[in-house]
Amino acid sequence: RKEVEQDPGPFNVPEGATVAFNCTYSNSASQSFFWYRQDCRKEPKLLMSVYSSGNEDGRFTAQLNRASQYISLLIRDSKLSDSATYLCVVTSLNRDDKIIFGKGTRLHILP
Amino acid sequence: DTEVTQTPKHLVMGMTNKKSLKCEQHMGHRAMYWYKQKAKKPPELMFVYSYEKLSINESVPSRFSPECPNSSLLNLHLHALQPEDSALYLCASSQDFAVGFGELFFGEGSRLTVL
Numbered sequence: 001r002k003e004v005e006q007d008p009g010p011f012n013v014p015e016g017a018t019v020a021f022n023c024t025y026s027n028s029a030s031q032s033f034f035w036y037r038q039d040c041r042k043e044p045k046l047l048m049s050v051y052s053s054g055n056e057d058g059r060f061t062a063q064l065n066r067a068s069q070y071i072s073l074l075i076r077d078s079k080l081s082d083s084a085t086y087l088c089v090v091t092s093l094n095r096d097d098k099i100i101f102g103k104g105t106r107l108h109i110l111p
Numbered sequence: 112d113t114e115v116t117q118t119p120k121h122l123v124m125g126m127t128n129k130k131s132l133k134c135e136q137h138m139g140h141r142a143m144y145w146y147k148q149k150a151k152k153p154p155e156l157m158f159v160y161s162y163e164k165l166s167i168n169e170s171v172p173s174r175f176s177p178e179c180p181n182s183s184l185l186n187l188h189l190h191a192l193q194p195e196d197s198a199l200y201l202c203a204s205s206q207d208f209a210v211g212f213g214e215l216f217f218g219e220g221s222r223l224t225v226l
Binding site for chain 2: 034036043044046049089090091102
């Protein structure tokens with residue numbers, strides 16, 4: 001089974017700072033990439049899809065680097081409400097690796 | 112508000128009990144999933160139904176039995192569970208089960224405790 005790897009953190013970041021984390025994947029045939037956010041004891045929720053050209057949604061920017069096989073998430077002007085676990089999700093053509101979740105990166109925004 | 116509804120939200124059962132978890136979505140999605148999640152771990156895929164047919168069974172023990180009565184409903188029947196099966200059980204749906212998917216809509220989960 002192919003791997004999707006994330007730094008588990010926790011990242012402890014002061015409010016208002018910029019934080020970025022990456023997710024690496026080993027299957028070069030991977031097709032689609034997503035960032036999910038999961039609050040403590042809640043379900044995961046889709047935060048952003050990640051496109052080859054990169055995409056931005058407000059304070060959040062996601063990028064894909066196919067050559068180096070990683071995706072990134074940048075959060076600007078971080079808010080206390082950004083505290084959560086951020087899960088990287090990779091899908092591929094290979095049936096065995098259809099959807100793979102990374103183990104997640106924990107982010108704590110400090111007041 | 113989630114568009115995938117799971118019941119019950121909490122369930123406590125003994126090892127000899129039989130219970131069921133239920134999931135419903137009305138988004139017209141044709142793929143539905145059961146995931147198991149332990150604390151501080153990512154969701155772990157159990158089953159996938161595509162167009163009401165079981166598409167993936169991730170070698171889940173037979174004490175877990177999925178059922179998809181129609182395209183909107185997904186059940187997980189539980190029997191003779193073990194304490195280590197205690198976890199958050201998440202149902203999810205997606206538009207389809209094909210290349211380029213991955214936009215999963217999760218329910219709030221059913222938190223199961225096995226005594």
